[in-house]
Amino acid sequence: VFLSENSTLLSCTSVKEVQEDFLPGSYYETAGHSFIYIVLTNGKPIETSSPASASSLLNRLQLDDDLEADTLDLYASTETRDLFVTVDDPKKHVSTMETYITYRVSTKTSRIEFDLPEYNLRRRYQDFDWLRMKLEDSQPTHLIPPLPEKFVMKGVVDRFSEEFVETRMKALDKFLKRVADHPVLSFNPHLNAFLTAKDLNKRQGLALLTKVGESVKQAAGGYKLRARPPEYCVMGEYLDTFNQKLGTMDRIAQRILKEQTEYLVELREYGSVYAGWAGSEDALTRPLEGVAGCVSTCCGAMEDLSEGMSQELLPVLREYVLYIESMKNVLKKRDQSQAEYEGRLEAAVIRKQEEKTPVPVEVEKCQDRVECFNADLKADWERWQSNKRQDFRQLLTSMADKNINYFEKCQSAWESLVSQLQDDQAENTNETNCD
Structure with a gap:
């Protein structure tokens, strides 16, 4: 057991008997101290395929020999990544019962959990939806990246059009990359099944509900939270404000695109x-043909500008609206876990006063689950903020480049026309003087 306080290593202690409720790699607080529980064999940590809370481990335990100084760059570095996924090559399938699109999911990895170093399988949207639901069930303390919306308005958007399929493919690719890059979600067995099983239906019975997940489901609606801690109130307020800004940007962008x-x-x-x-x-x-050519050039430039807005700006805005919904869902689960702890603690205090009994073990379990929620939520919040800054920086840079390119093409076309008209005028003047 590594004892730490304020992310500083205090001491290391070997334990012969460990409580059953402690999860390897998880963060806990007790008796005024915080500690991270790690099982050691011959002086080395046991490698687990699905760490209970790797995010809290990396955030709170900093050993110079094992970790880089900057933990934020650890996840982003390609040198430490050992799982790469890509979604591409959409294909339309037509049968007597239905018509649907499948996408090629390519995987390259060096992880021992995978039997092969490379996989190439085809998946449809409902398979991605299955994966996300399984991740939500088995990893309730973590933020699960959103999927693009399944349903589209009939008659308004053709879900088999090349533009729609391309936009959806990019969104699915981004979803899967975010999951594969996550330090905890990427070890989930359901992701392994999604990436490797030829017939995914055979693996849908795979069950992996953590103790935290079971507790959250049982506690939902059972207790009323007294007060959300200030730091999570700030998160909720930020999400509400950010959602309003995205909604305004989306409405204006839709109007500009229509115009x-x-x-x-x-x-x-x-x-x-x-x-x-x-x-x-x-x-x-x-000169008239020159004007027609300039107008045609401006049309092409405007098409490129509008395409960039519809295929780059709007999808990112919508993705982060869905991201906000996912983050609010995790916050709600955290509140439910805290409400369960407060309710059990209050009941235990009353019993202790009346019967002079010690605090039940269930109360300590609930406290541990709340701490697990808090640690994972904070880590995912930082990751989300980092991804958001990177995504919007790239988006705004691309928007600026496309607008500059649009005006440069238009300006160049009209300037060339002016030069042509001046040359024609000079030629006509010379012919008149010769006559």
């Missing part, structure tokens, strides 16, 4: 008028 689409229709018609006019005016053929 750009309408403008593009008018611009194309505008260009065709000049092209038709050039056929009936011999003296103005070149």
